[in-house]
Amino acid sequence: MIYKKRGIDYANNVQKDDIVSLPLSAVGLDEEKDNTPGHYTFQHSNGWCIIAEVVEDYFSWCEDFIAIHTKHGTVFGNYNSALYSDNNESLIEFIKEYPPVSFDPAEI
Numbered sequence: 001m002i003y004k005k006r007g008i009d010y011a012n013n014v015q016k017d018d019i020v021s022l023p024l025s026a027v028g029l030d031e032e033k034d035n036t037p038g039h040y041t042f043q044h045s046n047g048w049c050i051i052a053e054v055v056e057d058y059f060s061w062c063e064d065f066i067a068i069h070t071k072h073g074t075v076f077g078n079y080n081s082a083l084y085s086d087n088n089e090s091l092i093e094f095i096k097e098y099p100p101v102s103f104d105p106a107e108i
Contacts, residue, residue, distance in 0.1 A: 002085045010095055011079065014102040020079045022062035026098045027052045035060040046097065047071060059103065067094055 004010055011020045024031050027040035027050055037056045043049045052065035066076040072093050073086035079100040085091040 002088050002091055004083045004085075004091060006079065006081055010083070011100050011102065015104065017106070018102040018104050019061060020100045020102045022050070022052055022065050022079055022098060023101050024054065024060060024062060026050050026065075026067075027054065027062060029054065029060070048094070048097065050098075057105075059105075061101075061103070067098075069093075 006020055007014075007016070014020055024035060026042065028042035029035045029040065035054055035056065037054055037060070039051065039053055041049065041051045047069045048067050049069070050065060050067045052062040054060055055063050063080070064076075064078050066074065068074050069090065073090035075083060075085045075091055075094040077083035083091060083095075085094070
């Protein structure tokens with residue numbers, strides 16, 4: 001099992017208090033709309049199936065998620081803290097396809 005930590009292995013360029021998230025588009029949601037909190041599943045044409053929890057507090061973002069790809073394997077975790085994966089290659093591929101987004105919760 002591969003473990004990657006926020007601020008060390010990815011999302012090095014964000015402030016400590018920023019929230020780092022999987023993009024809402026990764027679960028088929030529009031970033032510009034109000035999105036209902038809950039669990040979402042989205043099958044992408046590139047082979048990734050992503051299941052994520054969307055939370056809302058004046059702003060919507062993806063919290064915990066699991067992503068499964070028949071070729072690349074499984075990635076799970078929360079961009080805001082840490083990610084886990086079957087292997088390093090699947091983690092690199094996933095982050096390349098779905099790079100984290102960040103925002104300052106004080107600006108909400």
